[in-house]
Structures are given as C-alpha cells and as structure tokens.
Amino acid sequence: MAMAASLFNGSHTIVVHGTQEDNGDRERQWHHKDQTFSVGGSVGGNDFEGDKNVLSNVEWKERVYNCKFRQEKSDLVRKDGGNDDQRLEDDLLNHWRNVPISSSKLIPYRLVIVLWLVFLAFFFRFRILTPAYDAYVLWITSVICEIWFAFSWMLEQFAKWNPINRKTYLERLSIRFDREGEPNMLSPVDVYVTTVDTAKEPPLITANTVLSILAVDYPVDKICCYVSDDGASMLHFDVLSETAEFARRWVPFCKKQNIEPRAPEFYFSKKIDDLKEKVQPNFVKERSGMKELPRLVYVSREKRPGYEHQKKAGAMNTLVRVSAVLTNAPFMLNLDCEHYINNSKAVREAMCFLMDPQLGKKLCYVQFPQSFDGIDHHDRYANRNFVFFDINMRGLVGIQGPLYVGTGCVFNRQALYGYDQPGSEKRLKTTCDCWPSWRFCGCRHGSKKSKKHGVRSLLGELYPKKKKMMERNHIRNGSTPMSDFSEVEEGFECYDELEKSSFKSQKKFEKRFGQSLFFMASTLLEYGGLPEGTNSQKLVREAIDVISCVYEEKTEWGKDIGWIYGSVTEDTLTGLKMHSRGWKSVGVLYAREACFQGVCSYKFVRSVAPSSEVAYCTVPTVCPLTGKFIVPTLNTYASIWVMGLFLSIITTAIVELRWSNVSIKDWWRNEQFWIIGGVSAHLFAVFQGLLKVLAGVDTTFRVTSKAAKDAEFRELYLFKWTSLLIPPTTLIILNMVGVVAGVSGAI
Numbered sequence: 156m157a158m159a160a161s162l163f164n165g166s167h168t169i170v171v172h173g174t175q176e177d178n179g180d181r182e183r184q185w186h187h188k189d190q191t192f193s194v195g196g197s198v199g200g201n202d203f204e205g206d207k208n209v210l211s212n213v214e215w216k217e218r219v220y221n222c223k224f225r226q227e228k229s230d231l232v233r234k235d236g237g238n239d240d241q242r243l244e245d246d247l248l249n250h251w252r253n254v255p256i257s258s259s260k261l262i263p264y265r266l267v268i269v270l271w272l273v274f275l276a277f278f279f280r281f282r283i284l285t286p287a288y289d290a291y292v293l294w295i296t297s298v299i300c301e302i303w304f305a306f307s308w309m310l311e312q313f314a315k316w317n318p319i320n321r322k323t324y325l326e327r328l329s330i331r332f333d334r335e336g337e338p339n340m341l342s343p344v345d346v347y348v349t350t351v352d353t354a355k356e357p358p359l360i361t362a363n364t365v366l367s368i369l370a371v372d373y374p375v376d377k378i379c380c381y382v383s384d385d386g387a388s389m390l391h392f393d394v395l396s397e398t399a400e401f402a403r404r405w406v407p408f409c410k411k412q413n414i415e416p417r418a419p420e421f422y423f424s425k426k427i428d429d430l431k432e433k434v435q436p437n438f439v440k441e442r443s444g445m446k447e448l449p450r451l452v453y454v455s456r457e458k459r460p461g462y463e464h465q466k467k468a469g470a471m472n473t474l475v476r477v478s479a480v481l482t483n484a485p486f487m488l489n490l491d492c493e494h495y496i497n498n499s500k501a502v503r504e505a506m507c508f509l510m511d512p513q514l515g516k517k518l519c520y521v522q523f524p525q526s527f528d529g530i531d532h533h534d535r536y537a538n539r540n541f542v543f544f545d546i547n548m549r550g551l552v553g554i555q556g557p558l559y560v561g562t563g564c565v566f567n568r569q570a571l572y573g574y575d576q577p578g579s580e581k582r583l584k585t586t587c588d589c590w591p592s593w594r595f596c597g598c599r600h601g602s603k604k605s606k607k608h609g610v611r612s613l614l615g616e617l618y619p620k621k622k623k624m625m626e627r628n629h630i631r632n633g634s635t636p637m638s639d640f641s642e643v644e645e646g647f648e649c650y651d652e653l654e655k656s657s658f659k660s661q662k663k664f665e666k667r668f669g670q671s672l673f674f675m676a677s678t679l680l681e682y683g684g685l686p687e688g689t690n691s692q693k694l695v696r697e698a699i700d701v702i703s704c705v706y707e708e709k710t711e712w713g714k715d716i717g718w719i720y721g722s723v724t725e726d727t728l729t730g731l732k733m734h735s736r737g738w739k740s741v742g743v744l745y746a747r748e749a750c751f752q753g754v755c756s757y758k759f760v761r762s763v764a765p766s767s768e769v770a771y772c773t774v775p776t777v778c779p780l781t782g783k784f785i786v787p788t789l790n791t792y793a794s795i796w797v798m799g800l801f802l803s804i805i806t807t808a809i810v811e812l813r814w815s816n817v818s819i820k821d822w823w824r825n826e827q828f829w830i831i832g833g834v835s836a837h838l839f840a841v842f843q844g845l846l847k848v849l850a851g852v853d854t855t856f857r858v859t860s861k862a863a864k865d866a867e868f869r870e871l872y873l874f875k876w877t878s879l880l881i882p883p884t885t886l887i888i889l890n891m892v893g894v895v896a897g898v899s900g901a902i
C-alpha cells in the first residue's frame with residue numbers, strides 16, 4: 156500500500172492522502188507551473204514555526220483577567236466617573252449578552268400554552284369516556300393518533316418555552332485578543348471542508364468555499380483549512396491546487412479592499428460597484444498581507460474494499476485526526492463544500508462565545524443557521540427553513556442549546572473526544588480513571604517497542620511543558636489560582652501509585668483513540684497546539700498513519716467519539732451525543748448578514764417522525780364514506796373543549812410568529828411541508844428504519860446535487876412523478892371523495 160504526502164505551491168499547502176483503490180497514480184507526482192514536485196513526505200518547515208504561538212494560547216485566558224483588563228476597566232471607570240463599577244466589569248467581560256424577548260410577547264405565549272394544556276386535558280377526558288361504539292377501530296386509531304400528536308406537540312412546545320436572543324460584541328473580542336502591534340491571542344481554528352462527487356458537487360463550488368475560508372478575517376497563522384476529498388478525484392486535486400495559486404492574489408485583495416462575500420463567484424455575482432467609496436489602504440499592511448496566507452491541507456483518505464468508509468462522518472473523523480497531528484487547533488469549523496463563508500467575521504462571531512471565560516468552557520459547539528443562495532422567489536420547497544431556525548432552534552437556546560445541523564458549526568475539540576463537560580459530575584470520574592495517571596506516567600510505557608522513543612519524547616515533554624506554562628503564568632500574575640498548579644504537584648506525589656495503573660490507562664486510551672501515540676498526546680493538550688520537538692516530516696508521516704482505513708478498527712471512533720456513524724443524519728446524532736455528556740451549545744441565530752451561505756440543493760429529508768399524519772389524514776375522510784363517525788355527536792361541553800383546543804393551537808402559532816418575526820408565508824410553507832413530508836418522505840423513512848432494524852438493510856447516504864442555476868428554477872415547477880408521491884396523492888383523492896360524500900350526504 157503506497158501512501159504519499161507532498162508539498163506543493165511553496166509552503167502554504169500540504170497534501171495528505173492514502174491510496175484509493177480506484178486511483179493509484181495520484182500520489183506519484185504532481186505538475187504545477189512546469190515543475191514537478193516529488194512526493195517524499197516533505198513539508199514546508201517554516202510553516203510549523205507557528206507552533207509556539209499556538210501553544211502560548213493558554214495565555215489568552217490569563218490575559219483576560221489581568222493587566223489589560225484592569226487597565227481597560229480603570230480607563231472606562233475614569234471616563235464614566237467611576238460610577239457603576241460592577242456593571243462596567245460585567246460589560247467588559249462579555250463578548251456577548253442575552254437580549255431578552257419582550258415579556259409582552261412572551262407572557263401571552265406562555266399563557267396560551269398553559270390554556271392549551273387545560274383544554275387538552277378536558278378534551279381527552281371527553282374523548283376517552285365517550286367511545287364511538289359503532290366505529291370502534293376508527294375511534295381507537297384516531298385516539299392513538301391524537302395522543303401521539305399531543306405528546307409530540309408538548310415536547311416541541313416546551314422546548315420553545317424560553318426562547319432567547321443573543322448579541323455579540325466583536326469589538327470587545329478584538330480589544331481583548333487582537334490588539335494592533337501585539338501578539339494576537341485569538342484561538343486557532345481548523346476548518347474542515349468535505350467533498351465527494353465531482354459530478355454532483357462541481358469542484359468550482361468547493362474552490363469558492365476554500366477561497367472564502369482562506370480570506371476569512373482572522374489571523375492567518377491561526378487558520379488552517381483541511382479539504383477532505385472522498386471522491387479521490389484528480390479533478391478535485393487539480394482544481395484545489397489552482398485554487399491555492401489563485402488564493403495568493405485573491406486573499407490579499409479581499410483583505411485590502413475589505414470586500415464581502417469572499418467566495419469569488421458570489422462576490423462577482425453581486426454586481427456591486429465597489430469602486431465607489433474605497434479608502435486608500437495602509438501600504439505596510441497591504442505589503443505584509445501579500446505574503447500572508449493560511450495553510451491549506453488536502454486530505455484524501457484511504458479506502459479499501461471490506462472497510463466501511465462511513466461517508467461524511469468517516470471523512471470528518473479523519474479530518475479530526477489529521478488536523479490534531481498537523482495543527483491541533485482547539486476549535487474547528489465544519490463546512491459542507493457548498494457552504495461558503497459569506498461574512499468574513501463569522502469565525503470571530505463564534506469566538507465571542509467559545510473564548511468567553513465562563514461560558515466557553517461549557518460549550519461543545521456554536522451553530523450558525525443554514526442560509527441558501529438561489530432559492531426561488533416563492534420558496535416552493537420551504538428551503539429557507541425559518542420556522543426551524545428562528546423558532547425551534549431559538550427555543551432550544553433556552554435549554555441546552557440548538558442542534559448541530561451538519562454545516563456552519565464551530566466545535567470545541569475536547570467535546571468531540573468524548574469527555575464530559577468539565578463542570579458536570581461525570582467529568583470527575585473520567586478524569587480519575589485515565590487522565591492524570593497516563594498524563595504523568597504513560598511516557599514510561601510505550602505499547603510498541605519501536606515507538607517507545609517517540610512516546611517518551613512526546614509525552615515526556617508534555618509534563619514539563621505544562622508545568623513551565625503554569626509557572627510562567629504564576630510568576631507573571633500572583634493572582635492566578637493555585638488549583639491547577641497543585642493538581643500537578645499532587646500528580647507527582649502519587650506517581651508510584653499511578654505508575655502501576657499507567658499501562659492499563661494507556662491501553663484504555665488506545666482502545667478509545669487508536670494506536671497513534673502522537674494523536675493520543677495531542678488530545679491531552681487542552682488548549683491545542685503541538686508538543687515541542689516535533690518536525691514536519693514526522694508530523695506528515697503521522698498524519699498518513701491516522702488516515703489509514705484500519706486505524707479506526709477496535710476504537711471508539713464513530714461510536715462514542717467524533718462524528719457518530721450509522722445514521723443518515725449523523726449531524727443531529729453527533730450533536731446530541733455531546734449534549735448528553737453535559738455540554739451546552741450556542742446558536743448564532745440573531746438577524747444579521749448570513750455568516751455562511753450555501754448553494755441551494757433541493758432535497759427534502761430531515762427527521763424521521765412516526766407518520767401518524769398519514770392515519771390522521773385518512774381517518775376523518777373514511778367517516779363520511781362509511782357513515783361511521785369517530786366523534787359522537789358533540790354535547791355543549793365537549794364542543795367547548797374542541798373549539799378551545801383549536802383556537803389555542805391557532806393562537807399559539809400567531810404569538811409564536813410575533814416573538815420570532817417569522818412571516819405568515821414562511822410559516823404556511825412550513826406547515827405544507829410538514830404534511831407533505833409527513834405522509835411521503837417520513838412515511839418511507841419509517842419503513843426504511845423498520846427494514847434496517849428488522850432486516851438489517853442499510854439506508855444509503857445520497858449526496859445532494861449542488862449544481863442548481865437560476866435557469867433551472869423552472870424545473871422546480873415542473874411536475875415529476877416519484878413513488879414518494881403515491882401516499883399524498885392517494886390521500887388527496889380520498890379526502891376529496893370524502894368531502895363530496897359528506898356534502899351530498901348532508902344535502
């Protein structure tokens with residue numbers, strides 16, 4: 156099995172790939188500008204000089220609380236006449252704040268929900284106590300459906316009980332971490348882009364996304380873009396290398412002219428006259444900007460017959476490991492290939508939360524809403540999804556945080572490694588069984604003899620390094636809490652005892668993360684960065700190791716850590732897994748220019764809900780047809796409950812639209828698709844699910860085609876037959892017949 160890594164294009168690009176069964180030729184050489192670059196695992200050494208910055212990352216925290224902050228505060232206090240000390244302190248500490256939704260909108264909302272519950276209780280009492288004996292089966296069916304509706308409605312409604320808006324302060328983030336003329340303290344971020352099929356995902360789309368990432372408004376040495384190519388296609392590879400070349404001109408241009416968005420195709424398609432109102436840029440800045448480029452890494456993971464490659468989730472886990480070895484940024488941004496960065500400050504938005512001294516530690520991710528270009532004017536297919544993002548997700552902010560929806564999401568690396576949230580009770584347990592013991596003693600026991608040296612040097616350095624960093628902090632500011640420091644000392648005292656269990660602990664680590672000692676060591680660096688004494692050759696060799704398809708065998712990847720396998724909605728599953736470990740998430744859901752923008756793909760599959768809609772669309776129409784009614788003639792009381800129920804449901808929707816500012820039209824589209832989806836796609840999904848559970852037949856992840864052009868909108872209005880349409884069509888016919896029968900019966 157041949158593997159290769161090559162450096163191309165000067166030093167800002169790296170290629171890491173395993174051999175694909177279907178292309179053996181790629182790893183050998185690569186032509187660019189009449190030059191052939193050989194592929195012997197070389198990498199631009201100076202690129203990794205940034206490590207020192209990466210490691211000193213821990214300093215940002217310290218800095219927040221210290222000199223700078225005090226000075227800022229006292230400056231402000233002086234300006235303000237020193238009045239509201241506490242308020243100022245709070246203000247300065249926060250890069251974000253909650254913007255409460257006005258109680259004139261929220262109180263009626265909650266009242267209506269409570270009212271609904273009361274009506275519901277009486278309604279069910281009536282429903283269950285008065286069975287329709289002459290239509291018993293229909294009655295039972297409809298009652299079961301109603302109970303299910305009420306239950307799911309209750310779950311949904313209570314998740315929205317406490318919706319919250321938030322506001323970020325990018326300037327404060329800059330004041331704190333990004334001062335001119337001083338070393339930048341913003342946290343590094345690894346960016347992941349996945350792509351697979353050149354036919355469905357034109358490489359130009361990926362190229363645009365990559366350019367928008369490279370041009371993002373963030374320190375260049377703190378951004379590293381990883382592109383996973385699951386198609387192992389020469390075309391992707393070539394386009395990407397051209398992209399890297401083009402970036403040399405494009406990125407400085409974007410930064411100099413401060414244009415948005417920074418994906419070229421979408422920038423030029425805006426047709427804005429940018430020549431107006433341009434300011435003369437600072438010459439020095441411009442010149443230095445010309446040579447500054449973030450790194451770009453191309454990864455094509457190994458695939459072999461007999462090994463399940465796990466689609467996107469597999470690609471993501473590969474990227475997690477490669478990036479851990481090469482850059483190990485504490486945070487990572489995940490973008491599908493068609494989702495480019497529309498607002499170059501997007502990463503900073505996320506950092507307002509992730510670098511927050513209090514909230515940041517508890518966060519597993521920051522999710523941005525999905526927003527799309529090229530949605531037809533009437534949004535025929537409810538693709539804008541405002542109801543989901545502006546109502547449901549915003550409601551979830553008030554609980555543990557919004558769901559992960561697969562793209563436009565910035566993660567905390569530690570949360571993906573399966574650790575419990577530091578504040579939660581479970582964390583202590585995890586820490587006790589494997590963390591400290593291995594941290595201090597693991598260096599003495601390499602599992603493989605051949606690797607023993609590497610282990611020792613790697614892990615051996617980890618401890619002194621951590622200690623050194625802490626000492627530095629300690630000296631620089633007497634106020635640093637002692638706890639961390641004494642924890643280290645304690646670790647040393649019980650060294651002997653820990654040593655005994657160290658071998659066991661390391662085995663545990665291996666079972667969890669796989670065999671790469673380098674990777675294991677990287678997981679211990681809570682603030683990211685690379686251990687000292689590594690060189691680029693070693694790193695690339697290690698990177699190739701961790702993308703091998705056997706790497707995940709007998710590990711927890713995809714089960715307990717990283718992206719979770721076995722579902723077509725691996726995103727939701729992955730997010731919930733972290734939530735279940737106590738981590739919180741945040742949504743950047745407030746109205747502002749979309750941070751990420753996708754090329755619209757018309758695909759309609761989402762959650763799999765039992766399709767009680769089908770039964771409920773059928774039952775009422777069967778009644779007039781058969782002359783048997785599920786609801787006996789209503790008495791006065793019962794009709795009050797039924798009316799009340801309907802009215803309160805309608806009112807809830809209205810008040811919901813008021814606090815969320817979603818338009819009636821968007822809401823109506825959503826309702827339409829709830830029904831259409833419920834009786835078609837969801838219904839089929841239920842069958843697929845059953846097939847999988849009962850017969851082990853697996854569902855497939857079909858890649859969505861991203862090549863939609865304006866001219867193709869017409870197609871959206873064309874009628875195309877698919878078997879998915881059978882159930883809704885049948886239902887429509889049944890209902891029409893039912894109405895006719897009902898009306899004629901009444902006449």
Ligand SMILES: O=c1ccn([C@@H]2O[C@H](COP(=O)(O)OP(=O)(O)O[C@H]3O[C@H](CO)[C@@H](O)[C@H](O)[C@H]3O)[C@@H](O)[C@H]2O)c(=O)[nH]1
Nearest residue numbers: 349350351385466467470491492561562723724725858859
């Ligand atoms: O074998 C594969 C298959 C897909 N992908 C990538 O996965 C991403 C998502 O695939 P896509 O076909 O665009 O799925 P969508 O339905 O448009 O995506 C939504 O829904 C998916 C399933 O819930 C999530 O994985 C996505 O992130 C989310 O954007 C794309 O970048 C693909 O290139 C791979 O890398 N390898």
Ligand SMILES: [Mn+2]
Nearest residue numbers: 491493756859
């Ligand atoms: Mn997609």
